[in-house]
Amino acid sequence: MQKGIIRLNNPPSIAATGNIVGKKEHEGPLGKYFDGFDETDTFGMPTWEQSESEMQRLALNRALDSGGYKIHDIDAIFAGDLINQCTSSGYGLANFDAPFFGLYGACSTIAEGLMLASMTVSSGLLNRAAAVTSSHNCSAERQFRYPLEYGGQRPPTAQWTATGSAAFIIEGHNKPPYISEVLPGRVTDKGINDANNMGAAMAPAAVDTLKRYFDESGKSPDEFSAIFTGDLGWEGSGILVDFLRAEGIDIARVHRDCGLLLYDRIGQDVHAGGSGCGCSATVLSAYIMKKLADLELTDILFVATGALMSPASLQQGLTIPGVAHLVRITMSGSTEAKNG
Amino acid sequence: MQKGIIRLNNPPSIAATGNIVGKKEHEGPLGKYFDGFDETDTFGMPTWEQSESEMQRLALNRALDSGGYKIHDIDAIFAGDLINQCTSSGYGLANFDAPFFGLYGACSTIAEGLMLASMTVSSGLLNRAAAVTSSHNCSAERQFRYPLEYGGQRPPTAQWTATGSAAFIIEGHNKPPYISEVLPGRVTDKGINDANNMGAAMAPAAVDTLKRYFDESGKSPDEFSAIFTGDLGWEGSGILVDFLRAEGIDIARVHRDCGLLLYDRIGQDVHAGGSGCGCSATVLSAYIMKKLADLELTDILFVATGALMSPASLQQGLTIPGVAHLVRITMSGSTEAKNG
Known part of the structure; x- marks a missing residue:
């Protein structure tokens, strides 16, 4: 019989988190909650794909900083994104010297990362793990739909790909959430x-x-x-x-x-x-x-x-x-x- | 201090495996070891991407059969591939009624899947998990290099993307390997x-x-x-x-x-x-x-x-x-x- 709900006997904590968003997300109703944003959506990079990678780097760095961690405190990173061959994660996190599990769950990726990080930490296989993901409106538009310059019309059922990245540090200590x-x-x-x-x-x-x-x-x-x-x-x-x-x-x-x-x-x-x-x-x-x-x-x-x-x-x-x-x-x- | 080698205290078994390959792989030195092959490399499908998906379906079915399992015996599938948005796995395994963790590790994917399957099984979080991956020469060529019809020259350092898929069932019972x-x-x-x-x-x-x-x-x-x-x-x-x-x-x-x-x-x-x-x-x-x-x-x-x-x-x-x-x-x- 297939297992259903997986109960974590030693529920791990979300020990720290970090995030960064684009201009539109900053201007939205949740704007004041975000750690940072870039008015230009470029994050200082020459291509949208590299902008998205840079967001992952910034988000993970912010999560590490906010928890007082160094990268060598992290036993594994679980990360993925929407871009072909998950390069936002591969390149964005290449300079973090930690074991890397690449994921693909499309827009469900952060939940997939949190599941795997919390499962491996709660079982004691890892002491501390990170889950990271991102999307960027401009890299997603050109990959999944049309180049921005084309100005394609969007029907009412279409959704807007968010520009943003977030990272979570999962740890086995006794502090909520x-x-x-x-x-x-x-x-x-x-x-x-x-x-x-x-x-x-x-x-x-x-x-x-x-x-x-x-x-x-x-x-x-x-x-x-x-x-x-x-x-x-x-x-x-x-x-x-x-x-x-x-x-x-x-x-x-x-x-x-x-x-x-x-x-x-x-x-x-x-x-x-x-x-x-x-x-x-x-x-x-x-x-x-x-x-x-x-x-x-x-x-x-x-x-x-x-x-x-x-x-x-x-x-x-x-x-x-x-x-x-x-x-x-x-x-x-x-x-x-x-x-x- | 970052964790290094993860020792599995209750080493899980590779309880069953299944595989299928293309014509060239069948004609190679390991040809006699494979469970099956298709002389046409199409596996009966109209596009190379769907051929690759079909290989994943065939490989997992073969692994399940060889171990005497039904899909409801499998608590999770860990799967990925090279194709954009990992569609070989997403479509190939969509009809298997089991929880699905999408992975992206490029050519390392089967090791990533085996790691996660064995970690979650050895810790008792799952009773049984599958790891699946695939690649197809024709879908990979058109995505990463040139359409086949172009006939691009390959330098001596180039490698040949294999046409094949394999699935492994990982279980916590006491039988090698x-x-x-x-x-x-x-x-x-x-x-x-x-x-x-x-x-x-x-x-x-x-x-x-x-x-x-x-x-x-x-x-x-x-x-x-x-x-x-x-x-x-x-x-x-x-x-x-x-x-x-x-x-x-x-x-x-x-x-x-x-x-x-x-x-x-x-x-x-x-x-x-x-x-x-x-x-x-x-x-x-x-x-x-x-x-x-x-x-x-x-x-x-x-x-x-x-x-x-x-x-x-x-x-x-x-x-x-x-x-x-x-x-x-x-x-x-x-x-x-x-x-x-």
Whole structure:
């Protein structure tokens, strides 16, 4: 029988985090929460791909600094991004002298990294691990859609790839917030083939993961301070809530979507909301972590979603598979999960 | 102090494996060891990318069958490949109803997957996990170099991307071969920028990982039946042996390279040898596993190397970072590693 929820017997802590964003994200409703931003979105680099790499370097350095760590305190880095051959991570973190696990989870990457970092730390295989990811609007646009200069029109269901990077340090010490449970997602494909409607493509994966979580745990959504998805946007969030309600699970009261939190959707003209690895990662690193520290949130589910297609697979007429990874973050070290 | 070698206290077993290759690999010196091949290299699919996905599906099915498993016996799949957005894995494994961790380690991917599968199984977080990877010469050529129809000339240092896929099932039962130690690699960049000399770009990463292994373990290379690298080819293997010798470590007697084993380098016109995620994965799955079962090999180091560049990063003038992940595989359950 396949394992479902993985309970971490020694829930590791998110010991430190760091993030950096672009101009548009700084100007959005969460602007004041971020550690830093660049008015030019270039981060001083000559190409957008190198700008994105530079953001990963800056975010990890900030996480290390804020926790008082040196790179030799880190046993492994789990990192990935959207760009071909995950070069934002490979180049951005090449100068950090630590073992490197490259990941690809599309926009779910930070949850995948947090799962693997917390699993390996809670089991004592590693003492301390980092999870890092990024996305950059300009590198993503030219890779997945059109060069910026082309000025392609975006339909209302399209999401805006966020410019941002975040890094998290996971450690086995006894200080909240804790990662108490993780539930890795299954690849789910419901036949969506519209690359301008990622929310619809990814929502079924979030439905699958959340349904499995509630079925197995016996919990109800209202037992959590919030359930954050990232990044279904306006379109996908509606589908998620509707589909779960049809399964008898009502998350409407506690559901928030990172893609809808990051921007003023109408005022900033981002259509269906934000997306990209950097979206949910920076919202977690900056906004959610602050609300946890202030005890405005005490027990949350963070469900990051990813679309596992490529421009080539769409040109070849294939549909878009999605995946959604769940991480439970709690401020109390005495949840039942500790003894699970 | 950064952790080095990760000793697995309950060394998990490679409980089953499956593989499939293309025509050229079938005609090579290891042809008789593979589970299957397709004379047309298409595996019945209309595009090379879908052919590669289909190989992953076939390899994992074969591994499941050979071990008598159903997909619901598998707690997680760790998989990746070379193709943009790792679609060979995402699409190839979408129909397997199991949690999915997408990886990107370029040609080192199977070692990354084996590390994560064995770490999570040995710690009891998962009962059973799969590691899967692939490469296809035709999908890789059009993505990294030129369309096949262009007929681009290849210099003598170029390697031949293997067509093949392999899957491994890792389980916590007490039957050899065991994965007793793993050592994740660090990203290493020595300034090579020739995309037709991957061996030179990746060899420094293998030097770094093997030097760290021997320094920390206090062992000598001759204590192992063999040290397999994958895939440095002719050029990179020479660099590895020379550079390690300069560090006082002589692996020449026991060193073998998967890229040199897979093909008759001269007779099959593969220049510096094989490469691609599928190269070291299929050589391990078919040839090395057989030699372990026959006790011709009893204790090996498997060091898979990857080059973390993309066509875009090279066009932008960047150099090629490499990574090398080490997995120690033993037939004896009583090595000191069990108690490490």
